Amino acid sequence: MTGLATDTVWQNRLERIDSDVEGIHFPDSVDGIDQDEEWCDIQLNGESRRIRFHDYSDIFEIPGLYEELFYDRLKCCSPSYIANLLDSVVREYGESTDEFRVLDVGAGNGMVGDELQRHGVESIVGIDIIREARDAAGRDRPNVYEDYLVTDLTDLPEVEEESLRRAEANCLTTVAALGYGDIPPLAFAKALDLIATPGWLAFNLKESFLREQDTSGFSRLIPIPFNESQLLTA
Ligand SMILES: C[S@@+](CC[C@H](N)C(=O)[O-])C[C@H]1O[C@@H](n2cnc3c(N)ncnc32)[C@H](O)[C@@H]1O
Structure with missing residues (x-):
């Protein structure tokens, strides 16, 4: 299977993206922080700014930040x-x-x-x-x-x-x-x-959105009869 972050096409694209961001710093620990609350500090025009990962409006307004944060640093592919x-x-x-x-x-x-x-x-x-x-x-x-x-x-x-x-x-x-x-x-x-x-x-x-205990509604919309071991390896 191709398509992982090591994919050369993908790496070449990341290299072509112009970014205004001078630095990204993550908190030392994310223990106890919900995925929805995760954040980082970025350096932009010599100033530091805190950005929550889910504040997409702020992220998209800064050219290159989305790619640099999620795809280059956090290796999302x-x-x-x-x-x-x-x-x-x-x-x-x-x-x-x-x-x-x-x-x-x-x-x-x-x-x-x-x-x-x-x-x-x-x-x-x-x-x-x-x-x-x-x-x-x-x-x-x-x-x-x-x-x-x-x-x-x-x-x-x-x-x-x-x-x-x-x-x-x-x-x-x-x-x-x-x-x-x-x-x-x-x-x-x-x-x-x-x-x-x-x-x-x-x-x-x-x-976790597909598990029986899920309350978001996705497990009812997509009722896949996974057992726990399949979920961990799928
Ligand atoms: C993590 S980004 C993913 C963007 C893109 N699909 C990718 O993989 O790079 C999530 C996107 O979903 C959008 N979004 C959030 N809630 C939405 C909704 N109710 N309807 C449509 N888009 C929504 C956000 O604004 C954001 O652009």
């Missing part, structure tokens, strides 16, 4: 991993991504779109709930998305729903964006409903 996984499964089924019209939900500044474009998909429409994500995608990856909506899928205006249905998406991607105060199950279900049948779906989700 979800966009390339999921895009490569999708491509390999599609090939196993004797199909190709060439005719994929993708809806990328929680698109952020476009890293998933960038990967999908590399796999030669037909078109990509992005959706995010914050304007700063669309602005950053336009700034960092201007030629990736055919359209990019800033909208709330739990309260989708009719005119936007009509335009999304007209796009006849046959693939949904949602990467590093489900749960933890980000995309709720209801919005994910709405996105699924916008995809043609048959269609393709590629997403990642922390395994």
